Amino acid sequence: MAFVQIVDCKTSRIDDMNRLMDAWVTQTQGKRTATHAIVGTDRADNAHVVEIVEFPSYEEAERNSHLPETDRIFHEMVALCDEPPVFTDLDVVRDEQLNKAAVTRLFEQISAGNLDVILDLCAADYHDHDQANAIDTVGAEGFRRECAGYRAGFPDFAFTIETQLADGDQVATRWTWRATNTGEYNGMPATGRAVEATGTTTFRMADGKIAEGWWNWDNLGVMRQLGIIDV
Incomplete structure (x- = not known):
């Protein structure tokens, strides 16, 4: 079963957040288990940022979270946020393309x-x-x-x-x-x-x-x- 993690945060440093995502993609090449990642900003509030990361399964997401590069990037991401990010873990029950x-x-x-x-x-x-x-x-x-x-x-x-x-x-x-x-x-x-x-x-x-x-x-x-x- 596919698994999706949603990271909801507040930050005015979206450019730094994007550079952080680029760094994570580069540093985890060949090791990460994530298959798709999206970062979006709320049209009603540009400081409201949502990151959506997709994995083949919850177990693969766990493997990804244990990568040292992921742990390091996570702490840098938290430092960019105005308040602690909120995580929502979803098991995908329907994926209609x-x-x-x-x-x-x-x-x-x-x-x-x-x-x-x-x-x-x-x-x-x-x-x-x-x-x-x-x-x-x-x-x-x-x-x-x-x-x-x-x-x-x-x-x-x-x-x-x-x-x-x-x-x-x-x-x-x-x-x-x-x-x-x-x-x-x-x-x-x-x-x-x-x-x-x-x-x-x-x-x-x-x-x-x-x-x-x-x-x-x-x-x-x-x-x-x-x-x-x-x-």
């Missing part, structure tokens, strides 16, 4: 043939960059039509999410795409052949919607498997 959840739903629903989900999850002015296309697709409706074209040529196509990483407003997904070409696609008659491709898509989120996407995938390999090219 909303951007990843939206992207996962997009892949799953497109695979299920529910292409209207694109209009729900993507911004109206969604901008799609696909290295297989000569011209970018702009607009959620345009992206839906493009996916419908693939669905017509490959009615059973489905994505399998292999790995997924989120960083800020972007979500990167490495996937495998499998399908059978039983319908006409781009003016080409059906071949009846099964195809498989791997690729990576990075989506940018804005205001809770998927706003932009970059697709890099083995379209050349798909054409080879279909017998369209022989290279």
Whole structure:
């Protein structure tokens, strides 16, 4: 079970607090067990500072607290505070990464043939960059039509999410795409052949919607498997 520690303090020396955090990150390199750390200031009171540190488990947090570097930095942090900091220890019972959840739903629903989900999850002015296309697709409706074209040529196509990483407003997904070409696609008659491709898509989120996407995938390999090219 993941574990989060919240440190709540009052200080007017936020720059010194940030330098202290930099020092701790450097000095504990290769030894610390913390996986994520955030320092924030209260918009209503700039002297109110909250630090949030995430660990894989409470036991890993205990290991981290016993590092001499952590102990030293802690005492320096207390010296920067106007009053003793308050600690809150939390066992994480739910961790919902909303951007990843939206992207996962997009892949799953497109695979299920529910292409209207694109209009729900993507911004109206969604901008799609696909290295297989000569011209970018702009607009959620345009992206839906493009996916419908693939669905017509490959009615059973489905994505399998292999790995997924989120960083800020972007979500990167490495996937495998499998399908059978039983319908006409781009003016080409059906071949009846099964195809498989791997690729990576990075989506940018804005205001809770998927706003932009970059697709890099083995379209050349798909054409080879279909017998369209022989290279």
